[in-house]
Amino acid sequence: MLKCKHVVEKADALVDGAPLSKRERFALRLHLLICHHCRRYVRQLRVLLNSLPRNPDALDDARTREVLERLDSSQDR
């Protein structure tokens, strides 16, 4: 029987949809069916990852020009 500690270690692959063997997937499902602590861990891990800030803003035009100008001067050298 899979232990909670191992479920937590495998939870990352599970929430990422990473390939797990049939055996691993079955053992995880079975454990989650009976263990509400681990169920809560997996659910809240998903919430946490979904709430992380994603994709910073695009660079503003002035800074973009600066980068391009420095690129030009590097080519002159």
Added chain:
Amino acid sequence: MDPTLESPEFVDRLRQGDRAAFGLLVKAHHNMLLATARTMLSPADAEEAVQDGWIAAHRAIAKFEGRSLLRTWLTRIVINQARMMLRKGGREIQFDPSDEQDPLAHRFRDGGHWDHPPQHWDLSGPDALLTRDELRHCMEKTLGKMPDNQRLVLELRDLQGMDFDDICNMLDVSASNVRVLLHRARARLFELVDHFQETGEC
């Protein structure tokens, strides 16, 4: 991000040296690349690594074969620049997970069952979790204290949403090592939020 910035037409324009297209590339990716470089370098060094990355990308773009996304290609270039800068300073980023304990290890009994199980998180509202300033502040502190290798993997996978296998390839690290680093990084964040939910403090 605008999907046309990964289209074959856009890549062709870049390969032909279209300056406006290169400007769009810089505009769209610069801040993301900077965030990646900052996980390994000081803010000033990170700026330099990204600027040098653009120079390297501009030189190499004519030979870009489109086997990966532009975004993946650029990230790989910047990571290589950052690693080069670290080496110059006699430093190196290691991707072998250290013997450090799992950040959640203390919450289990010897038999591997929960001793201190997760709290029930109060999630009123769809994105209430990180909208609280205090928690965001705690999160930044935790990210700041995180080992560079964990921080980098978390940035690429969970903040930028990169493909797991692409990350392993661009870092040249085994999937099992990336898995361990990612798990530790996430477990630290989980611990933080769980503790915050329980006590209202970092």
